Amino acid sequence: MLAAAHNFAEDPDNAPPPRWYVLKRRIMTYGVEAVMGRPVLGAKEINYMETCERILTAFADREHSENWASWANDHPADNTLLFLAAKAANDGE
16 A cells, blocks of 8 residues: 555556545545445544555655755654655565
């Protein structure tokens, strides 16, 4: 999931959107029960969807910053998450 989110954030025209990102968008549009066939999501599912969204948002925020080092200092948690996602992508996970 980390690698898929990173790859999509880095190259959305050539990488498929991450599964958890697609699920979250569908759930936001149609509702949990329509998409999942049950009325609630599990904690892990929510965590995966939120983490994927955080990677995509943090990547875009960092790309739009004028200074990546300053951005990293101002957003240490997001910077760590992007580092882990990039490592997963580089390791082929």
